Amino acid sequence: MTIQECYALTGSNYSDVLRRLMREPLVKKFAMKFLNEESFALLRDSLSQGDVPTAFRAAHTLKGVCQNLSFTNLAQSASACTEALRQENLAQAKALFADVERDYVSLIDALRQVE
Amino acid sequence: MHSNEKMQILIVDDVQINREIFVELLQDQYAPLQAENGFQAVELIGKHSDTIALILLDIMMPGLDGYGVLEQLQAMNLSGVIPVIIISAAEDPEAVEKAYELGATDFISRSTDPTILNKRIFNYIQLFGRQKTSFNEVATQNHRLKTLDELTDCNNLAAFRQQAEQILLNNPQKTYALWYSNIKQFKLINNRFGYDVGDYVIKYWAKCIQLDQQEGETFGRMTGDRFVCLTRCESPESLENRFWNQIAAVQTCLKKQDLDFDIDINSGVYLIQPGDLDKLSVNLMLDRASLAQQSVGQKNGSHLGIYDDKMLDSQLRRSEISKHLDKALQTGEVMAYFQPQFDFSLRAVSGAEALCRWKHSTLGWLSPAEFIPVLEQSNQIYQLDCFIWREACRALAQLRSKGILTPISVNVSRADIQEGSLVQVLEGYIQEFGLSCADLHLEVTESAYMEDSQQLKQMVHTLQSMGFCVEMDDFGSGYSSLNTLKDLPVNILKLDAYFIRDSISDLRGSAILSTVVGMAQRLKLPIIAEGIETMEQAQNLLDMGCQWMQGYYFARPMPMKDFLELMDVTPNSGAHHDLSGAVLDPLTRARQAIQEFSALLKQIVSSNTCGIFAYSLPDRRTIQVNREAYRLMGWEEWEKNLEINPYSRLPERMVPEDRAAIALASQQMKSPGDQFSIPYRLQKDGSVYLKVNLTSKYLEMPSGKHIILSILSDITNKDS
Numbered sequence: 001m002t003i004q005e006c007y008a009l010t011g012s013n014y015s016d017v018l019r020r021l022m023r024e025p026l027v028k029k030f031a032m033k034f035l036n037e038e039s040f041a042l043l044r045d046s047l048s049q050g051d052v053p054t055a056f057r058a059a060h061t062l063k064g065v066c067q068n069l070s071f072t073n074l075a076q077s078a079s080a081c082t083e084a085l086r087q088e089n090l091a092q093a094k095a096l097f098a099d100v101e102r103d104y105v106s107l108i109d110a111l112r113q114v115e
Numbered sequence: 116m117h118s119n120e121k122m123q124i125l126i127v128d129d130v131q132i133n134r135e136i137f138v139e140l141l142q143d144q145y146a147p148l149q150a151e152n153g154f155q156a157v158e159l160i161g162k163h164s165d166t167i168a169l170i171l172l173d174i175m176m177p178g179l180d181g182y183g184v185l186e187q188l189q190a191m192n193l194s195g196v197i198p199v200i201i202i203s204a205a206e207d208p209e210a211v212e213k214a215y216e217l218g219a220t221d222f223i224s225r226s227t228d229p230t231i232l233n234k235r236i237f238n239y240i241q242l243f244g245r246q247k248t249s250f251n252e253v254a255t256q257n258h259r260l261k262t263l264d265e266l267t268d269c270n271n272l273a274a275f276r277q278q279a280e281q282i283l284l285n286n287p288q289k290t291y292a293l294w295y296s297n298i299k300q301f302k303l304i305n306n307r308f309g310y311d312v313g314d315y316v317i318k319y320w321a322k323c324i325q326l327d328q329q330e331g332e333t334f335g336r337m338t339g340d341r342f343v344c345l346t347r348c349e350s351p352e353s354l355e356n357r358f359w360n361q362i363a364a365v366q367t368c369l370k371k372q373d374l375d376f377d378i379d380i381n382s383g384v385y386l387i388q389p390g391d392l393d394k395l396s397v398n399l400m401l402d403r404a405s406l407a408q409q410s411v412g413q414k415n416g417s418h419l420g421i422y423d424d425k426m427l428d429s430q431l432r433r434s435e436i437s438k439h440l441d442k443a444l445q446t447g448e449v450m451a452y453f454q455p456q457f458d459f460s461l462r463a464v465s466g467a468e469a470l471c472r473w474k475h476s477t478l479g480w481l482s483p484a485e486f487i488p489v490l491e492q493s494n495q496i497y498q499l500d501c502f503i504w505r506e507a508c509r510a511l512a513q514l515r516s517k518g519i520l521t522p523i524s525v526n527v528s529r530a531d532i533q534e535g536s537l538v539q540v541l542e543g544y545i546q547e548f549g550l551s552c553a554d555l556h557l558e559v560t561e562s563a564y565m566e567d568s569q570q571l572k573q574m575v576h577t578l579q580s581m582g583f584c585v586e587m588d589d590f591g592s593g594y595s596s597l598n599t600l601k602d603l604p605v606n607i608l609k610l611d612a613y614f615i616r617d618s619i620s621d622l623r624g625s626a627i628l629s630t631v632v633g634m635a636q637r638l639k640l641p642i643i644a645e646g647i648e649t650m651e652q653a654q655n656l657l658d659m660g661c662q663w664m665q666g667y668y669f670a671r672p673m674p675m676k677d678f679l680e681l682m683d684v685t686p687n688s689g690a691h692h693d694l695s696g697a698v699l700d701p702l703t704r705a706r707q708a709i710q711e712f713s714a715l716l717k718q719i720v721s722s723n724t725c726g727i728f729a730y731s732l733p734d735r736r737t738i739q740v741n742r743e744a745y746r747l748m749g750w751e752e753w754e755k756n757l758e759i760n761p762y763s764r765l766p767e768r769m770v771p772e773d774r775a776a777i778a779l780a781s782q783q784m785k786s787p788g789d790q791f792s793i794p795y796r797l798q799k800d801g802s803v804y805l806k807v808n809l810t811s812k813y814l815e816m817p818s819g820k821h822i823i824l825s826i827l828s829d830i831t832n833k834d835s
Contacts, residue, residue, distance in 0.1 A: 039130070
């Protein structure tokens with residue numbers, strides 16, 4: 001699929017990111033870099049270890065990157081998780097992480113299919 | 116420009132993608148340096164403090180975070196020397212505030228548009244003087260700043276005036292049009308979509324005007340969303356064409372950028388005839404174009420107005436009104452008139468609204484529809500309202516001296532709410548005339564509420580807590596969402612006249628109206644209906660349950676003297692719009708009665724204070740029986756969950772002679788109203804264990820159904 005279709009499929013905002021990066025190849029270049037972004041794995045691991053400060057930083061980073069690339073869905077679920085962690089509410093953060101994981105997995109799947 | 120001439124920008128962010136995006140966006144114009152944490156950043160700043168023109172700084176980073184970098188900058192005495200823009204999500208205001216305290220220059224969100232990002236960076240570099248430019252460049256730069264509009268790069272007003280004058284001087288024989296245009300409701304665009312989008316719209320519009328320009332024409336941006344333009348003018352029709360083409364061009368441009376909303380533009384044109392420049396300056400011509408622009412008003416859609424001399428007359432009239440207000444207030448030209456409000460169910464006066472009337476010494480009677488907008492525009496409405504409030508208090512004092520407790524309502528405009536002295540002024544009048552706040556009702560228009568202003572809601576709360584009664588004026592005229600009513604700080608609704616006029620005659624309108632009235636009652640909000648002109652309207656409203664009314668059918672607004680005389684001879688309903696004694700709409704009345712009665716019955720049936728059973732005739736079907744009745748009949752079927760017909764089986768445990776007496780009495784129940792009351796005993800294993808009194812009554816229901824209702828009470832312990 002094209003990068004634009006990938007955005008449409010994953011609840012991401014293509015017109016927004018295009019407005020900023022201005023050219024499709026650039027959007028694709030940066031979006032594909034997201035495959036190597038490690039904050040999701042760090043968030044998952046630190047949540048399971050109950051390490052709230054690390055989890056908070058990871059969630060915050062994930063949110064920032066997603067906002068930057070207009071991955072709107074994932075940015076939103078990561079944002080909710082960030083806020084729970086800001087309140088140091090681990091239980092709620094873990095519950096909200098389910099959404100983050102769902103959005104992340106669907107995004108990564110779609111990105112891998114971009115040609 | 117060679118890369119070694121580019122200014123350096125330091126990008127500090129721990130996430131690689133984020134840094135790379137900034138590099139991508141900035142590398143055309145700047146030489147980006149990157150740091151992935153605070154320590155690296157401080158090191159780079161130390162090395163390149165002379166050449167780094169600006170720092171883009173993320174706050175949250177492992178190790179030394181953004182705050183730490185700001186503190187280090189302070190320690191290095193570079194705070195305020197190198198501009199620092201914080202990269203932050205807008206939803207984190209605390210972080211932004213803290214960063215400002217530590218010396219950050221500004222913040223941007225990651226989603227900031229590249230042109231705006233570049234513009235801001237450019238501006239801050241300018242502002243902090245971090246650029247290295249030759250004297251020549253400085254001179255050009257200064258000239259640019261003096262003549263160019265920063266946002267759009269087109270002429271500013273001064274430059275436009277100069278160029279326009281030059282064009283007119285060079286072409287004395289040609290006809291020109293001077294345009295004054297603005298985007299309608301531009302503030303709303305800024306509010307709804309953000310300033311970034313607002314700036315976009317302005318830029319696109321500037322671009323569209325530019326594309327439309329022909330040789331020997333010029334344009335410029337005044338301020339905000341206002342543009343001025345000088346074009347050749349062959350005919351008024353050609354102006355219309357240009358106007359609509361420009362709007363179409365802007366719309367297309369916005370659509371292309373995925374900014375999917377319509378904008379409307381109001382333009383005014385002054386037609387410059389050959390020789391005009393001898394009589395009028397470009398400034399005066401612009402005034403006239405602006406008058407033409409104002410003349411199209413606030414109608415929906417885009418409009419083009421062309422100046423004619425009548426507009427100048429009306430402008431003179433407006434300025435006469437505005438200038439004359441002080442004197443008019445002193446000389447009694449401006450008067451408070453009072454329009455009584457009636458309680459139609461009691462046929463009594465329930466209040467009055469104080470209104471403003473103005474008999475101008477030279478212009479004659481002025482309509483409020485004319486002078487109120489003028490005074491609103493000239494910020495004099497508060498002065499006028501204060502006068503009316505004081506007059507209303509004076510009238511109230513007169514009423515109170517006669518023992519009449521009727522309240523008077525006055526209008527409080529949105530502008531009044533913003534006056535810092537509002538509370539003191541109102542309090543002052545109340546004290547001056549020895550009144551209490553509850554005497555004065557304050558009408559605030561519905562549209563003011565809908566603007567969702569915290570300030571307004573707070574002010575209304577303050578006024579209410581002081582004891583003022585706040586009425587929502589013009590309810591139903593605009594944006595009222597029924598749902599928002601429950602949260603609004605308001606004591607009384609005033610139903611808008613137009614709502615009523617349209618609604619009484621047609622069926623749907625009438626259904627909506629009666630629903631609104633009924634709902635207001637359930638919300639315990641009294642309604643005063645305004646603009647009642649006929650007996651029919653009044654009667655309809657009363658039938659719907661709205662008893663308070665105001666309108667020509669009852670009385671026109673009248674001078675204070677007449678009003679006070681009227682109050683002397685007319686019954687009045689006292690001080691309160693009291694809903695507890697109010698007429699309810701029929702539906703609410705019926706619903707309440709049914710609810711209350713069935714609640715009562717439920718209570719009786721379920722409380723087991725007595726046994727109840729009822730069956731219908733002639734089919735003898737049980738229609739109501741409770742558990743206590745089973746016990747008092749000596750049956751255990753309730754426990755076994757069996758359905759039986761109590762009538763068909765007189766209790767086996769009943770002492771035989773009692774059973775015979777009951778059977779006999781039952782047979783004699785033949786018509787509505789017949790009844791008996793007989794005690795009986797139940798026995799088990801040969802001994803009496805329960806004494807019961809049975810009262811049965813033959814009833815005819817409103818539906819025509821015949822019913823025997825039996826009530827059984829346990830009297831075992833009563834006789835012994």
